[in-house]
Structure formats: structure tokens, C-alpha cells
Amino acid sequence: MYRIIFLFFSILFLASCYQQERDCSNFHKGTFEFETLLNGELTKTTFIRNDSIEIDFFQGKSDTATIRWINDCEYILREVHPKSMAEKKAIHIKILTTDKDIYTFEYGLVGATNKQRGTAKKIK
Numbered sequence: 001m002y003r004i005i006f007l008f009f010s011i012l013f014l015a016s017c018y019q020q021e022r023d024c025s026n027f028h029k030g031t032f033e034f035e036t037l038l039n040g041e042l043t044k045t046t047f048i049r050n051d052s053i054e055i056d057f058f059q060g061k062s063d064t065a066t067i068r069w070i071n072d073c074e075y076i077l078r079e080v081h082p083k084s085m086a087e088k089k090a091i092h093i094k095i096l097t098t099d100k101d102i103y104t105f106e107y108g109l110v111g112a113t114n115k116q117r118g119t120a121k122k123i124k
Helices: 002-016
Strands: 030-038 041-049 053-058 061-071 074-079 091-099 102-109 116-122
Touching: none
Parallel strands: none
Antiparallel strands: 030 041, 030 116, 041 053, 053 061, 061 074, 074 091, 091 102, 102 116
16 A cells, blocks of 8 residues: 555656746747737737847738847847837747747736736748
8 A cells, every 4th residue: 555655646746847848949030920819809910030030910010029038938029119108118028838839928018917828830
């Protein structure tokens, strides 16, 4: 009986130490798609990213933002030509998990506690 209990707790301990690997460097450059619900409608954003610039294409319009990488999996986006006070605020993005050509990320305004999550797919 003690062996079974020991085996159970050993497996439980080893499973709790598991951390999903993140290979964020694969997502520093490329073309990506991100889908989200906006006003009850599923909308798609396409964006092209290199090491320092990201260009977003949404509903026939494009926006350009600078990228400052904090580490391999986190970066700050700042609009190049903001048109409002809201667009002047930087956005912090943290890649949480990666799997082949898909990554899950958390994003929000720099300094804000309210964060949202999304999933993006690398298409090129």
C-alpha cells in the first residue's frame, strides 16, 4: 500500500514540475493572423512583423508600430503616428505558449492590470 501511495505522490510531484516550452524566437518575424470577437462579430487582423516594426491590417486600414523587445518572449508596441490619446499609449505583449506556428499571448496597456489573451497564427 505504501508503494502505491509513494508512486502516486511521485508522479504528482513530477507532473507539477512540467512547464510548457516556449520558442518565441520563431515569432519575432513573419506574417500572422489574429481573430477576435468585436461587437459580437468575428474579425481578423493580419500583421507583418520584423525585429523592430509591426504593420497591422484591419478592416482595410493599416497601422505601423515600433517594437521594443524586453526579452525573447515580451515586447512593447508603440504606434508610429498616433491619431488619438488612446493610440499614444504603449501596449505590452507577452507570449505565454508556443506550438509549431501558433502562439498564445497576453496583452494590455503598459502599467495596466487589465490584461486580455489571444492566439495568433504564423502564416508566412
